[in-house]
Amino acid sequence: MGGSLRKRPMPCRLLLLLWQLLQLVSSYKFPQYGIDYAPLIWLHSDDPYMPSDIKEHVLHTFPRIDFKRITDPLPLLDLDNLSLLNAYGNDGTEVFLTAVEDVTLFPDWVLGETPDADGALHNSTACAAVAVEHAIPGNIVVVDVFYFYFYSWNEGGDITQVVPPLNKLFPDSKPGDHFGNHLGDWEHNTIRFVDGKPVGIYFSHHSGGESCIWEDEACLSKNGNRPVVFSARGSHANYPSEGSHIHDEALIDIADKGRLWDPVKHAYFYTYDPETETFTAADPGTAPTDWLYFNGNWGDARYPDSDPRQYTVPYFHLKKYDGGPNGPKFKHLVRKGLVPDEKPKTPLMKTLVHWYMGWYRCCLKGINPWVVVVTLLIAFAASIAVCVFTVRLARPRIKAFIMKRKTEKKEGTSDVQLRLLDPERIDADEDDA
Numbered sequence: 001m002g003g004s005l006r007k008r009p010m011p012c013r014l015l016l017l018l019w020q021l022l023q024l025v026s027s028y029k030f031p032q033y034g035i036d037y038a039p040l041i042w043l044h045s046d047d048p049y050m051p052s053d054i055k056e057h058v059l060h061t062f063p064r065i066d067f068k069r070i071t072d073p074l075p076l077l078d079l080d081n082l083s084l085l086n087a088y089g090n091d092g093t094e095v096f097l098t099a100v101e102d103v104t105l106f107p108d109w110v111l112g113e114t115p116d117a118d119g120a121l122h123n124s125t126a127c128a129a130v131a132v133e134h135a136i137p138g139n140i141v142v143v144d145v146f147y148f149y150f151y152s153w154n155e156g157g158d159i160t161q162v163v164p165p166l167n168k169l170f171p172d173s174k175p176g177d178h179f180g181n182h183l184g185d186w187e188h189n190t191i192r193f194v195d196g197k198p199v200g201i202y203f204s205h206h207s208g209g210e211s212c213i214w215e216d217e218a219c220l221s222k223n224g225n226r227p228v229v230f231s232a233r234g235s236h237a238n239y240p241s242e243g244s245h246i247h248d249e250a251l252i253d254i255a256d257k258g259r260l261w262d263p264v265k266h267a268y269f270y271t272y273d274p275e276t277e278t279f280t281a282a283d284p285g286t287a288p289t290d291w292l293y294f295n296g297n298w299g300d301a302r303y304p305d306s307d308p309r310q311y312t313v314p315y316f317h318l319k320k321y322d323g324g325p326n327g328p329k330f331k332h333l334v335r336k337g338l339v340p341d342e343k344p345k346t347p348l349m350k351t352l353v354h355w356y357m358g359w360y361r362c363c364l365k366g367i368n369p370w371v372v373v374v375t376l377l378i379a380f381a382a383s384i385a386v387c388v389f390t391v392r393l394a395r396p397r398i399k400a401f402i403m404k405r406k407t408e409k410k411e412g413t414s415d416v417q418l419r420l421l422d423p424e425r426i427d428a429d430e431d432d433a
C-alpha cells in the first residue's frame with residue numbers, strides 16, 4: 001500500500017488521503033436511514049413495566065458478587081465508568097447490579113416512564129441504537145442497525161400463560177403468580193440495510209427470535225416507512241403482530257396496541273466497529289460509551305431458595321425470581337444472517353415438552369398429562385425391570401464362560417513359566433506333539 005502511494009503524483013496522493021480521511025469520518029456516523037426506518041413499538045395496554053432510563057437504573061444499584069458488596073472503595077458508578085467493574089469477578093461477568101432497595105416492593109424507578117400521546121419519553125433514555133457495518137458471505141456489505149430497548153423490570157408469565165394441558169401440572173398456581181421475573185431487561189430489534197435500503201428485521205424474544213423480510217406484508221406491518229413492533233406484556237418480547245404468541249414450546253406472550261413508544265425520539269446513537277470491537281458515540285459528548293463494555297448483569301442475581309421471596313415451580317424448576325441479564329454487547333452484534341449465527345442450547349426439559357406437545361396434538365388430547373407422565377414412568381420402570389431380570393438370568397452362564405477362558409489362559413502362562421525353569425520340557429512337549 002505504502003509502495004504504491006509513493007509512485008503516485010502528488011495531487012493523486014492528496015486525493016487518496018482525503019478520500020481515506022472521509023471514509024474514516026463517515027464510518028463514525030450513525031446513518032440517517034437508521035432513524036427514518038426505525039421501529040415503532042406498541043407496549044401492552046396493561047403492562048405496568050415501562051421503558052426505563054438506563055442511567056437511572058444504574059444509579060439505584062450497587063454491584064455485588066455472590067450477593068456480597070464489592071468492598072474496594074468504589075464510589076458511585078454511572079454510564080461513563082461502569083466498565084470499571086470488569087476488573088472484578090471473572091472480568092465482570094459475575095457482577096450483578098443489585099438494587100439498593102428491595103425491588104420486589106416495586107419502587108417507582110422500576111416502573112419506568114410511560115410515553116406521551118406522541119410516543120415520546122421526556123425524562124428517560126431507554127433506547128440505544130447501534131449501527132454495525134460489515135461484510136457477509138458473498139462479499140456483500142450490510143449495515144445492521146440494532147435497536148436496544150431497556151426496561152428496568154421483566155415480569156415472567158403466570159399460570160394463565162401456560163398452554164393447556166400443561167397448566168394442569170401446576171395445581172397450586174394462581175393467576176398473578178408470575179415466574180421468571182427479574183430486574184433489568186434488554187430486548188432488541190435489528191434491521192439490515194443494503195445500500196441504505198432495509199431488507200429485513202429481526203425480533204428478539206426469550207431464548208431466540210424471528211425475522212421478517214422487509215417486503216413481506218403478511219409478516220411485517222408498517223406505519224409509513226417504519227416497521228411496527230409489538231412488545232409483550234411484562235416480558236417485553238418483541239413480535240411482528242398483536243395477540244397471543246407461544247414461546248419456549250408451552251408459554252404464552254400477549255401483545256396488543258396499548259401505548260405507542262417511538263424509541264428513537266430519545267435514544268443514544270452509536271456505531272460499532274467489528275474489527276476493533278469498539279463503540280463510538282454518533283454525537284460525542286451526548287452519549288456515554290463506557291457502559292456498553294460492561295460484562296456484568298443488569299439486575300439482582302437469582303435469589304437463593306433460602307430467600308423468603310424466592311419460590312420454585314414444582315417439577316419444572318422455574319424460579320419466581322431469576323438473575324438479571326447481560327447487556328447489548330452479548331447480543332451477537334456481528335451476524336451473517338439476521339438471526340444470530342449461534343443457536344441457543346435446548347435444555348432437556350424443553351425437549352421433553354416439545355416431544356409431549358407434538359404427541360399431545362396428535363394422540364394424547366383429552367388425556368390428563370399426569371396420566372401420561374405416570375404411564376411413561378411405569379413403562380420406564382418395567383423396561384428397567386425386564387433388563388435386570390434378563391441380566392440376572394444370564395449371569396451364571398456368562399460367569400462360567402469367563403471362568404473357562406481364564407483358566408485356559410492361566411494354563412497357557414504356567415506352561416511358559418515351566419519351560420523357562422526347565423528347558424528340557426520343550427522337548428518333552430514336542431515329543432508329545
Ligand SMILES: *[C@@H]1O[C@H](CO)[C@@H](O)[C@H](O)[C@H]1NC(C)=O
Nearest residue numbers: 074075076077078080081084
Ligand atoms: C464514575 O463517574 C461518576 C460521574 O462522573 C463519578 O461521580 C464517580 O466518582 C465515578 N466513579 C468512579 C469509580 O470513578
Ligand SMILES: *[C@@H]1O[C@H](CO)[C@@H](O)[C@H](O)[C@H]1NC(C)=O
Nearest residue numbers: 053055056109113122123124
Ligand atoms: C425525571 O427523572 C428524575 C430522576 O432522574 C426524577 O427525579 C423526576 O421526578 C422525573 N420527572 C418526571 C416528570 O418524571
